Amino acid sequence: xxxxxxxxxxxxxxxxxxxxxxxxxxxxxxxxxxxxxxxxxxxxxxxxxxxxxxxxxxxxxxxxxxxxxxxxxxxxxxxxxxxxxxxxxxxxxxxxxxxxxxxxxxxxxxxxxxxxxxxxxxxxxxxxxxxxxxxxxxxxxxxxxxxxxxxxxxxxxxxxxxxxxxxxxxxxxxxxxxx
Numbered sequence: 001x002x003x004x005x006x007x008x009x010x011x012x013x014x015x016x017x018x019x020x021x022x023x024x025x026x027x028x029x030x031x032x033x034x035x036x037x038x039x040x041x042x043x044x045x046x047x048x049x050x051x052x053x054x055x056x057x058x059x060x061x062x063x064x065x066x067x068x069x070x071x072x073x074x075x076x077x078x079x080x081x082x083x084x085x086x087x088x089x090x091x092x093x094x095x096x097x098x099x100x101x102x103x104x105x106x107x108x109x110x111x112x113x114x115x116x117x118x119x120x121x122x123x124x125x126x127x128x129x130x131x132x133x134x135x136x137x138x139x140x141x142x143x144x145x146x147x148x149x150x151x152x153x154x155x156x157x158x159x160x161x162x163x164x165x166x167x168x169x170x171x172x173x174x175x176x177x178x179x
Contacts, residue, residue, distance in 0.1 A: 003040050006052065011036075014060050021064050035063050101151045109144040116141060 014035060018028045038059050046055055102113045115121045127137035152158065159168040 003036075003043055006043070006056075007036060007039065010053070010056055014056065017057060017060055018064065022067070027067065031060075031063055031067055035060050038063065097152070101148055101155075104151060105144065105147055109140070109147060112137075112140060113144050113148065117145075 011032070015028065015032055018031050018035075019025075022028050022031060035056075039056065042055075042059065046052060099114075099118065102110050102118070104110075105113070112126065115126055116123055123137055123141060124134055126132075127134045130137075132140075155172055157170040157172060159170075
């Protein structure tokens with residue numbers, strides 16, 4: 001199987017597939033180019049020619065998902081973070097607590113959350129730098145964030161308003177001073 005034989009046959013169908021899921025024509029062209037690169041580099045690994053079409057469209061689907069994830073991340077602003085929408089005094093109290101609570105987690109989890117959530121490293125880059133699969137890292141980040149939330153909840157009563165914003169934080173006991 002050669003890209004020169006495959007691409008002309010599937011290009012129009014892939015472009016139609018992209019148009020059905022992405023509204024911006026310029027993005028469609030960019031995504032089609034990105035898919036062509038992925039097909040060119042991944043084609044030698046495809047052993048069964050019968051699986052070509054499903055593989056092509058799965059590659060296109062994943063590329064679309066990545067596109068929307070990147071777009072979502074690019075629009076995120078520090079003011080959108082949960083503790084930035086809350087009462088300024090409560091937010092200030094919590095901002096000083098996040099890092100100490102993270103440091104109170106097991107070292108591997110703390111390093112991971114510091115790199116990703118505090119220093120802004122992408123999960124994909126962190127996974128690659130530490131020799132982990134991306135899906136494994138995503139699970140570890142989710143688990144680490146759950147551990148962080150539990151650490152907060154073990155020390156503090158957190159009250160939320162109807163929109164889910166933090167409205168008040170009360171320390172549960174004085175022996176829980178992490179911040």
